[in-house]
Amino acid sequence: xxxxxxxxxxxxxxxASHFAIPEIEIDYWGPRFNIAPTQNxxxxxxxxxxxxxxxxxxxxxxxxxxxxDRGMAQKLINARVETLASKPSFRSAYRRRRxxxxxxxxxxxxxxxxxxxxxxxxxxxxxxxxxxRGLLAAAGLWERWSDPQLADASAPLDxxxxxxxxxxxxxxxxxxxxxxxxxxxVLDRWLEERELDEKExxxxxxxxxxxxxxxxxEVDPRMSSPGFEDPSCIEPLASAQPPQLALFDDPGxx
Numbered sequence: 726x727x728x729x730x731x732x733x734x735x736x737x738x739x740x741a742s743h744f745a746i747p748e749i750e751i752d753y754w755g756p757r758f759n760i761a762p763t764q765n766x767x768x769x770x771x772x773x774x775x776x777x778x779x780x781x782x783x784x785x786x787x788x789x790x791x792x793x794d795r796g797m798a799q800k801l802i803n804a805r806v807e808t809l810a811s812k813p814s815f816r817s818a819y820r821r822r823r824x825x826x827x828x829x830x831x832x833x834x835x836x837x838x839x840x841x842x843x844x845x846x847x848x849x850x851x852x853x854x855x856x857x858r859g860l861l862a863a864a865g866l867w868e869r870w871s872d873p874q875l876a877d878a879s880a881p882l883d884x885x886x887x888x889x890x891x892x893x894x895x896x897x898x899x900x901x902x903x904x905x906x907x908x909x910x911v912l913d914r915w916l917e918e919r920e921l922d923e924k925e926x927x928x929x930x931x932x933x934x935x936x937x938x939x940x941x942x943e944v945d946p947r948m949s950s951p952g953f954e955d956p957s958c959i960e961p962l963a964s965a966q967p968p969q970l971a972l973f974d975d976p977g978x979x
Contacts, residue, residue: 726803726833726889726900726902727802727803727831727863727887727889727902727903727904728761728762728802728803728832729759729760729761729831729832729948729951730760730826730828730829730830730831730832730863731757731758731759731760731828731829731830731831731832731852731958731959732756732757732760732766732767732827732828732829733756733757733758733829733956733959734756734829734858734859734860735860737749737751737754737780740767740780740827740860741780743827743860744769744778744780744825744827744862744912745777745778746769746777746778746779746780747777747778749780750779750780750781751767751780751781751782754767754782757954758948758954758955758956758958758959759948759951759953759954759955759958760785760828761785761951762785762786762798762799762802763784763785763786763798763799764784764785764951765782765783765784765785766782766783766784766785766826766885767780767781767782767826767827768780768781768782768783768824768825768826768827768865768867768885769781769824769825769826769827769862769916770822770824770867770916771823771824771916771917771918772918778916781883783824783867783883783884783885784798784882784883784884784885785802785884785885785886785887786798786799786801786802786884786886787801787802787804787814787815787818787866787867787868787884787885787886788801788868788870788882788884789801789813789814789817789818789868789870790817790868790869790870790871792870793873794872795870795882797814798884801814801815801886802886802887803886803887803888803889803902804866804886804887804888804889805888805889805902806864806888806889806890806905806926809866809888810923815866815886817868818866818867818868818886819866819921820920820921821918821919821920822866822867822868822869822918823864823865823866823867823915823916823917823921824865824866824867824885824916825862825863825864825865825907825912825915825916826862826863826864826865826885826887826904827860827861827862828860828861828862828863828904829854829858829860829861829959830852830853830854830855830861830959831852831853831854831861831863831903831904832850832851832852832853832944832948833850833851833853833896833899833900833941834848834849834850834851834899834900834949835848835849835851835898835899836848836849837849847946848946848949849943849946850943850944850945850946850948850949851899851941851942851943851944852941852942852944852958852959853896853903853939853940853941854939854940854941854959855938855939855940856938856939856940861904861906862906862907862912863887863888863904863905863906863907864887864888864904864905864906864907864915865885865886865887865888866885866886866888867883867884867885867886868883868884868885869881869882869883870882870883870884887904888904888905889902889903889904889905890902890903890904890905891903895941896939896941899941911929942961942962943961943962944957944958944959944960944961944962945957945958945960945962
């Protein structure tokens with residue numbers, strides 16, 4: 726699962742350059758340390774001029790085009806890669822509306838014991854990121870929804886979900902899922918507006934990507950609140966032992 730993430734390491738121009746986006750259509754964007762479901766976030770899609778890429782602001786939490794209302798969004802912040810082609814909520818977007826979600830890192834929570842007898846464990850947040858602090862591109866899907874109760878459909882709602890895969894390595898001790906990250910060798914094919922062959926997708930999962938290893942460290946528990954937006958969201962806690970845990974040492978193990 727991926728229920729919270731950050732995007733703060735690069736400027737808007739740098740992000741556009743990283744994804745080879747020819748023109749920025751967004752008026753303003755600032756660094757985000759605690760992006761939560763139902764909030765707007767940067768997403769890379771196809772469908773730009775000449776078939777190129779676009780950098781857009783979409784709402785996190787997928788609302789399928791056939792939904793009666795927006796209520797499904799909170800339940801569809803993630804999509805399992807194993808059921809993209811078969812689950813009604815995702816299969817249409819999987820065929821034609823795939824996207825990439827830029828992130829500096831994502832958060833998970835582990836259970837740690839509380840001090841004092843009879844007290845249950847608490848959840849300690851962890852920030853998981855590339856060892857070199859480079860940009861990550863998570864696989865996503867996006868949809869366009871219009872409210873069937875409104876006669877004017879001129880202002881549709883564009884939403885997205887983050888695709889997840891089985892976790893590996895030390896992350897399994899925290900959660901059994903993680904985002905499906907796209908290396909540069911598969912990003913182009915993922916963003917193409919065409920149907921994706923199931924065998925091709927399976928080969929990506931088997932081969933992994935080549936962006937390097939991931940590490941994680943404990944961070945300020947205040948970031949568990951969606952309203953807490955501060956650089957301390959990603960800073961290691963002084964009490965964290967050890968400060969960093971290697972998740973992937975082999976660049977091909979993701």
